[in-house]
Amino acid sequence: MDTGELKAANEEELKIVTRLHTATHLLQSALRKTLGDTVHQAGSDITAERLRFDFTFDRKLTPEEIKEIEDWVNMVVQKDVSMGYKEMPYEEAIKTGALYFEKEKYPAVVKVYSAADLKTGEVFSKELCGGPHVSRTSELGRFKITKEESVGAGVRRIRAIVE
Numbered sequence: 001m002d003t004g005e006l007k008a009a010n011e012e013e014l015k016i017v018t019r020l021h022t023a024t025h026l027l028q029s030a031l032r033k034t035l036g037d038t039v040h041q042a043g044s045d046i047t048a049e050r051l052r053f054d055f056t057f058d059r060k061l062t063p064e065e066i067k068e069i070e071d072w073v074n075m076v077v078q079k080d081v082s083m084g085y086k087e088m089p090y091e092e093a094i095k096t097g098a099l100y101f102e103k104e105k106y107p108a109v110v111k112v113y114s115a116a117d118l119k120t121g122e123v124f125s126k127e128l129c130g131g132p133h134v135s136r137t138s139e140l141g142r143f144k145i146t147k148e149e150s151v152g153a154g155v156r157r158i159r160a161i162v163e
């Protein structure tokens with residue numbers, strides 16, 4: 001089963017990797033909020049067991065920073081906000097300030113996925129992506145970082161799960 005970005009052996013696995021994929025979007029936002037805008041995606045890999053996210057940063061994260069990142073993601077999960085998308089031309093999408101992966105080749109028309117509170121207009125995550133995603137953040141369950149390590153000069157790797 002191949003739904004573009006996500007690969008899964010069956011429907012059951014697809015549900016899990018979809019949750020982990022949505023969690024990856026929130027994780028990237030949380031990293032930038034906690035560590036600053038120099039954080040950029042360097043890679044991503046998702047299996048039915050865990051998500052793995054590589055990002056640019058030049059030192060080990062402190063336990064306080066890891067807790068702050070987890071807490072922020074779980075705050076968005078608890079808020080149960082909508083995860084929806086709009087389609088628009090690539091250039092326009094970049095101008096909205098949505099995050100994108102520099103190594104990725106995008107089509108001329110892209111989807112911009114946002115985790116947003118539709119009542120207040122507050123946006124927690126906005127990213128170019130093919131999907132699929134959960135429709136509400138509460139579907140993720142509890143987010144937990146299981147490992148943080150270096151994978152080369154200036155690149156860190158986080159492994160995380162949803163429970």
Ligand SMILES: [Zn+2]
Pocket residue numbers: 021022025113128129130131132133
């Ligand atoms: Zn995505």
